[in-house]
Amino acid sequence: MIGRLDFFRATLGLIVIAASFTMRAGAEGDSKLVLHARSRTETKPGSGEYQAVERDLSWDPQKTAIVICDMWDQHWCRGATSRVAEMAPVMNELVSAARQRGVLVIHCPSSCMDAYKDTPMRAAAMSAPRVETAVPLQGWCRLDPKREAPLPIDDSDGGCDCWPQCPQGSPWKKQIATIEICPADAVTDSAEAFYLMKQRGIENVIVMGVHANMCVLGRPFSIRQMVNQGQHVVLVRDMTDTMYNSRMRPFVPHVRGTDLIVEHIEKYWCPTIASTDFTGKPAFRFSEDGKPHVVLMISEPEYHTDVTLPAFAKTELEPRGLRCTVVMGDPQQPDTFPGLNALKTADLLILSVRRRALPADQLQLVRDYLNAGKPLVGIRTACHAFHTKGKHDDGHDEWQSFDPEVLGGNYQGHHGVGEKVALKVAEGAGGDPILRGFVADSFVSNGSLYRVSPLAPTTHPLLIGRIPSQPEEPVAWTTAYHGGRIFYTTLGHEDDFANEQFRRLLVNSVFWALGREVVNP
Numbered sequence: 001m002i003g004r005l006d007f008f009r010a011t012l013g014l015i016v017i018a019a020s021f022t023m024r025a026g027a028e029g030d031s032k033l034v035l036h037a038r039s040r041t042e043t044k045p046g047s048g049e050y051q052a053v054e055r056d057l058s059w060d061p062q063k064t065a066i067v068i069c070d071m072w073d074q075h076w077c078r079g080a081t082s083r084v085a086e087m088a089p090v091m092n093e094l095v096s097a098a099r100q101r102g103v104l105v106i107h108c109p110s111s112c113m114d115a116y117k118d119t120p121m122r123a124a125a126m127s128a129p130r131v132e133t134a135v136p137l138q139g140w141c142r143l144d145p146k147r148e149a150p151l152p153i154d155d156s157d158g159g160c161d162c163w164p165q166c167p168q169g170s171p172w173k174k175q176i177a178t179i180e181i182c183p184a185d186a187v188t189d190s191a192e193a194f195y196l197m198k199q200r201g202i203e204n205v206i207v208m209g210v211h212a213n214m215c216v217l218g219r220p221f222s223i224r225q226m227v228n229q230g231q232h233v234v235l236v237r238d239m240t241d242t243m244y245n246s247r248m249r250p251f252v253p254h255v256r257g258t259d260l261i262v263e264h265i266e267k268y269w270c271p272t273i274a275s276t277d278f279t280g281k282p283a284f285r286f287s288e289d290g291k292p293h294v295v296l297m298i299s300e301p302e303y304h305t306d307v308t309l310p311a312f313a314k315t316e317l318e319p320r321g322l323r324c325t326v327v328m329g330d331p332q333q334p335d336t337f338p339g340l341n342a343l344k345t346a347d348l349l350i351l352s353v354r355r356r357a358l359p360a361d362q363l364q365l366v367r368d369y370l371n372a373g374k375p376l377v378g379i380r381t382a383c384h385a386f387h388t389k390g391k392h393d394d395g396h397d398e399w400q401s402f403d404p405e406v407l408g409g410n411y412q413g414h415h416g417v418g419e420k421v422a423l424k425v426a427e428g429a430g431g432d433p434i435l436r437g438f439v440a441d442s443f444v445s446n447g448s449l450y451r452v453s454p455l456a457p458t459t460h461p462l463l464i465g466r467i468p469s470q471p472e473e474p475v476a477w478t479t480a481y482h483g484g485r486i487f488y489t490t491l492g493h494e495d496d497f498a499n500e501q502f503r504r505l506l507v508n509s510v511f512w513a514l515g516r517e518v519v520n521p
Contacts, residue, residue, distance in 0.1 A: 033059040033101065035206075037234055037271035040263060050267055057234070057271075059204045061102040065197055066095060067226075068107050069209030069216050071179055072172035077160040079254075083241045083286055084210060088178035090275055090284045091208060091239050095179065097278040104202060105182070108209070108221050109175035110189040116174075121181055125188035128195035133229060137191040141217070141224035148268035152260040153250065155213055159243025161254045163310045163326050193221035194229055204232045206273070208239035212261040216240055223269050237262045237272035238283040246325050251339035253325065255289045291323040292514055295346040297337065297366075299329025300354035300381045303447070308497040309352055309379075316507050320519040329356065335396055337362055343369045348514055352492065354381035357392030363399060370406060373483035375513035377506070380447070380492030383411040407488045408456035408479035414448040419467040421445040423475065426461035434462055434478070434487065434508045436518070443501040447493030449473055465490070476505070478512075485513045 035057040040050040071088060075081040095105055107121070116122040143151065160166050181187065186196055197205070205226045209216060216235070217223050226233045244257035252260070266272055274283040296313055298306050306328060313324040325346075330336045335356045343349065343365045358366070363386065370376065378385075386399035403409045423440040440463060449465050451473060458479050465475035476489040487509040496502040511518045 031061060031101070033057075033061050033064060033103070033277075035059060035234060035273045035277050037273055038237075038266060039271040040266040050263075052266075055271075057232075057273075059232070061098070063202050064098075064204040064206065065104040065106055065193075065200075065202045066098055066206045066208065067193060067221055068095070068105070068109075068175070068179065069207060069219055069222050070108065070110050070172075070211070071176050071209050072109055072112070073174050073176045074171045075210075076169045076171055077158075077162060077166045077243070079160065079162045079166075080210065080241065080243065084176060085178070086286060087239060087241065087284060088176050090279070092179045094208070094236070094239065094275045094278045098206070099182065099184070103206070104196075104200060105185040106193050106196065106221070107175055107179070107181055107185060107187045108189050108193065108219065109172065109187075110215065110219060111170065112172060112174045113187070113189055116181075116187045119181075119187065120183055121185050121187040125186040125192040125196050128192055128199045130195055131198045133194075135228045137194065137220065137229075138225060139190075139220050141220070141222075141228065143217075144224065148264070151213055152264055153213060153242065153244045153257045154248040155243055155245075157245055157248060159211070159213070159245055161245045161247075163314060163324075165245070188221065189219075191220045191225075194225070194231075197231070202231075206234055206236060208236040210241045211243040212240040212258060212265065213242045213244065217265070217269070223265065227269055233270040235262070235265055235270060235272045236275055238274050238285070241286075246342065247327070247339050251327075251341040253293060253323065253342070253345055255286060256345070288323045291321055292347040292516070293342075293345055294322050294324045294348045294350060294510070295342045296324060296326045296350045296352070297340070298326065298352045299334050299337070299356055300352055301334075302354065303352075303380060303492060304494045305352040305379065305492065308494055309350065312497060312503065312506065316503055317510065320507070320511075322510070329353070335359070335392070340365050346374065348375050348377065348510065350377045350379065350510070351382040351385055352379045353385035355384055355388050356386060357388040357396040357398040358386065359395060360397045363397045367399075370484060371482055373481075375485040375515075376406070376481070376487070377509050377513050378407055378486070378488040379506075380450075380490055382488065383407055383409050383450070383452070383490070404456060406481045407486060408459040408477065409452050409488060410454060410456075412451040414450045415467060415470055417448045419449065419470075421447065421449045421465045421467055421475070424464050424466065426464050426474065426477075429460070429462045432460075432462055432478075434476075434505065434512050436508055438501055438505050438508065440501075443499060445475075445491055445493055445502075446495045447491060450475070450490040452490065463489075476509075485515070487513055 037057050038054050043049045242258040310326050325342045327339045383403040388398045459477045461474045461477045463476040464472050479486045
């Protein structure tokens with residue numbers, strides 16, 4: 001006969017077992033991964049017009065793998081290395097959440113297998129038996145013209161967006177340490193990934209990593225290969241980057257280049273999702289995505305601003321949180337500016353151009369930018385940037401009134417070279433924010449003094465230049481054009497950029513034009 005205590009224990013045990021079963025059943029019922037996938041379909045066959053289409057995917061986590069593509073510890077491109085480091089913490093959070101749901105995590109840092117040769121994660125991939133495939137496995141899946149259009153960006157230069165571009169190489173040794181590799185994960189850089197998936201009954205693949213236009217599409221464990229093998233594939237669109245130089249076609253900011261590749265993948269290969277589906281947080285954005293965009297337009301043969309201005313942007317502006325795009329005149333056709341479409345997304349134009357008659361559509365880009373009330377910082381020869389005295393090719397236009405109309409100036413040539421220009425603060429300008437930290441008495445310019453008097457009444461002179469036996473001339477002033485802030489200086493000789501005071505003046509003018517306080521890195 002069962003005692004009361006034994007009966008109580010038995011009953012309690014049954015209750016616990018029943019509760020446990022109920023909890024497991026509920027968990028299993030809720031265990032599906034719900035992914036909010038986005039793809040692009042043609043509005044009408046052959047139209048070339050696409051619309052975004054969203055639908056929910058419900059995947060079994062036990063039949064799903066995450067592939068992390070080439071998130072190396074170091075890339076040959078400095079910019080790529082910094083973007084990987086910025087993205088990695090969010091990717092690790094995503095991967096941790098997916099791992100807890102039962103998703104297999106496959107780390108694929110290509111050509112770094114020696115770093116993992118004695119680990120169980122590497123052994124797991126190597127032990128997967130080979131399988132027969134309907135489509136031959138490929139070491140690299142190149143662009144498939146039967147299935148997809150050419151890539152929407154030109155990455156033929158390697159895609160480094162730094163200035164100057166970084167020397168290419170293979171400095172990576174392993175995956176970035178920020179992304180945790182756990183004993184239950186796998187490590188590979190080959191078709192072993194597919195063998196492992198088949199061994200474990202995995203049908204669904206979530207791809208993330210770099211770079212979307214190269215390895216993410218082409219590697220043997222990534223999008224083209226997996227789609228060709230019949231796997232269900234999605235790309236995490238905010239957990240990827242491109243190797244794209246914004247000075248190459250289609251001449252858009254780097255982050256927009258990534259968007260274009262994501263759209264290409266959505267059109268031709270697979271849907272995309274956002275990290276939100278795993279983290280519950282807003283989609284990741286690179287810090288540069290929200291940075292003010294500064295376009296430096298350069299083409300003048302006298303003062304070497306093709307060297308000094310990009311260096312200034314790299315050392316003074318980018319560390320202060322500005323995103324800079326350098327647009328140079330074509331060396332073979334200096335009146336033409338490949339990449340000037342960057343003005344469409346510019347928050348500030350820095351102009352250092354001398355007597356160029358632009359193709360009509362490119363000059364219209366400049367006009368449209370300024371007519372929209374956007375700011376300008378003009379340097380030295382910018383006062384006659386688009387004045388070619390009527391001499392230009394057909395199809396090219398000049399803007400002879402640019403100096404008085406936009407800058408409020410009155411350029412009449414310059415005094416002879418050889419006289420050093422001393423500076424003083426213009427009357428009433430002592431408290432101007434552009435002159436904050438600038439010591440006029442300590443700055444002397446080797447550039448010849450421009451004859452610009454009288455200025456338009458709308459201008460606000462800041463600095464006055466002096467040489468012996470000649471009238472004083474304004475050398476820096478502000479004005480407005482269609483409501484946009486305009487700063488111009490006749491300074492900008494090559495030697496000026498070596499002077500800390502000049503760099504301070506220029507930094508101040510950039511932030512003033514943007515309507516922001518100067519950031520000190």
